[in-house]
Amino acid sequence: GGSVPDWFPQGWLGNLEVLSLCECRWVTDSVISSLLFATGEFKLRDVDLSWTAITDASLCLISSSIGGSLERLKAVGCSLQGRKSITGSGIEALSHCQKLQSLKLYGYDKVFDDSVSLLASSCPNMCNFSVPSCCSLSDEGVMGALSLWPHLTLLDISRIPSVTDSTLNAISISCRLIVTLRICGCTQVTDAGLSQCVEACSFLSRLDVSGCHLITDQGVMAIANNLGTTLRCLDAFTLPSLTDRGVQSLLSCCLLLERLNVSCCSQVSDPSFAPLLLQAKKHQAIIDTKNESCTNTNNEASINTNNEASIEASMNTKQQASINEQSSVNEVASIKEQSPISQEASINEEASTNTPQEATSLLPEASVKLSDDAAAAAWRLQPQGAAFGVSGDESAAAASRLRTQEEALGVSGDDAAAASLRLHSQGAALQVSDDESAAAASRFQPQGAALEVPGDESASEESDGGPAVPGLRLRTVLLRGCGVSVETIRHILTHCVMLEELEVPGEALNPAFALESEWVVGGWMRLNQFSDGSATFVRGG
Numbered sequence: 001g002g003s004v005p006d007w008f009p010q011g012w013l014g015n016l017e018v019l020s021l022c023e024c025r026w027v028t029d030s031v032i033s034s035l036l037f038a039t040g041e042f043k044l045r046d047v048d049l050s051w052t053a054i055t056d057a058s059l060c061l062i063s064s065s066i067g068g069s070l071e072r073l074k075a076v077g078c079s080l081q082g083r084k085s086i087t088g089s090g091i092e093a094l095s096h097c098q099k100l101q102s103l104k105l106y107g108y109d110k111v112f113d114d115s116v117s118l119l120a121s122s123c124p125n126m127c128n129f130s131v132p133s134c135c136s137l138s139d140e141g142v143m144g145a146l147s148l149w150p151h152l153t154l155l156d157i158s159r160i161p162s163v164t165d166s167t168l169n170a171i172s173i174s175c176r177l178i179v180t181l182r183i184c185g186c187t188q189v190t191d192a193g194l195s196q197c198v199e200a201c202s203f204l205s206r207l208d209v210s211g212c213h214l215i216t217d218q219g220v221m222a223i224a225n226n227l228g229t230t231l232r233c234l235d236a237f238t239l240p241s242l243t244d245r246g247v248q249s250l251l252s253c254c255l256l257l258e259r260l261n262v263s264c265c266s267q268v269s270d271p272s273f274a275p276l277l278l279q280a281k282k283h284q285a286i287i288d289t290k291n292e293s294c295t296n297t298n299n300e301a302s303i304n305t306n307n308e309a310s311i312e313a314s315m316n317t318k319q320q321a322s323i324n325e326q327s328s329v330n331e332v333a334s335i336k337e338q339s340p341i342s343q344e345a346s347i348n349e350e351a352s353t354n355t356p357q358e359a360t361s362l363l364p365e366a367s368v369k370l371s372d373d374a375a376a377a378a379w380r381l382q383p384q385g386a387a388f389g390v391s392g393d394e395s396a397a398a399a400s401r402l403r404t405q406e407e408a409l410g411v412s413g414d415d416a417a418a419a420s421l422r423l424h425s426q427g428a429a430l431q432v433s434d435d436e437s438a439a440a441a442s443r444f445q446p447q448g449a450a451l452e453v454p455g456d457e458s459a460s461e462e463s464d465g466g467p468a469v470p471g472l473r474l475r476t477v478l479l480r481g482c483g484v485s486v487e488t489i490r491h492i493l494t495h496c497v498m499l500e501e502l503e504v505p506g507e508a509l510n511p512a513f514a515l516e517s518e519w520v521v522g523g524w525m526r527l528n529q530f531s532d533g534s535a536t537f538v539r540g541g
Helices: 010-015 029-038 056-066 088-096 113-122 139-146 165-174 191-200 217-226 244-253 270-338 341-352 356-360 372-384 393-405 413-424 435-447 486-495 506-521
Strands: 018-020 046-048 072-074 102-104 128-130 154-156 180-182 206-208 233-235 259-261 476-478 501-504 524-529 535-539
Touching (some): 088 113, 113 139, 165 191, 217 244, 244 259, 244 270, 486 501, 486 506
Parallel strands (some): 018 046, 072 102, 128 154, 154 180, 233 259, 259 476, 476 501
Antiparallel strands (some): 524 535
């Protein structure tokens, strides 16, 4: 204890850039000291010491040894002899890590405003700041830090009792590039603060407002109206005032929604999912119409092709037969002048057997001839496997160039079909309005942020060029404690084809499993069951 184990490869520690000792309870301050001084200068950028036995002393050692290179640090759940071991002193020591961009802590009740203020003034490049359940922080302390972090993309201030609408107002002013916001358990936040925040922060993709008891349908509708083209994950469990009206607005407006958690919202029931069924029916009707149109077009093209081929073959046959007949007559006439009568008879007999059917067999098979431009466009698209759905030769060439050269073009008009490819396949830099936003966009890519470009309508399209349909991208739906019937569960299973996880209320569970074979056929298996009779199911791999 207290030293680096013999099996730990110390020889190449100096080349490490990422080090994770998460849940290694044998890691103490002395182990960290041995690691840091085992070799020369470190290049560590990313360190995870969560659930170890370190204290503020380790954070001081880290700051003095690798402060010049450290960019990301996790120190969640650190404790020594059963007591939380990180305080404000350790956070103040991290102020020497001026390249620090991400800090994740959890549940430290001795981290105060002055420590966070010093950190904020010394680390201007902070992008991710996560301090849930650090209950000693105040509204003013959080607001002061946010005013110095304009590039913040993730903020987790869950279960900090003093957080109010003032903090959300500060976010809307200073942190408009934020992508992930978690304010779970902030019981003083209201609809007014939430509405102001989502109106200003148009990049918000993941939002957790669970346990914010003052939020009602009005706040949830503000989320739907302002984040319809960006929101992917919403956790809103234990909102006693949330009703069907709020959930309906989400399922009607949020094109990209993948996760919906409304567990323990007792007023959410079957009508909440009516928009989902309606959108699914409309979507299916569009698909059926397109398929029918394609079928009719193909049939018509086939008929026209066959008719044209038949006419051309018939005309060529008659023309060739006429030529053969004339040739035979001329040959006979010529022979008459030079040959006896018996030879003339023989030649006439041979000419009479040269039928139009035999002339037809000499012609090549009829085929459809494309124009040169159409054939060239088809040739370019087919070998690349491109499914851009573009119209016109020029737009096809533009889509091809975008794919092969990886150009980050602003897409509009005929090129709209390439926008989805640009965002989802190539991870191209986002089109932003100013230099600061451009710098933030470059950071989004390594963090895996799936942002949609404001004003680029094509960004909300599916990768195959079709329109996004609200609700049909859902992968996780959590409904424990809701008044949802077995019929609604069936609708969700039927129409949410991408669904991977479903939490079923106890009231709907037994009737649903009266037809257990349906679940088995669908590849679902029970993950767990709660004391209230509800259960979580996942789709098997």
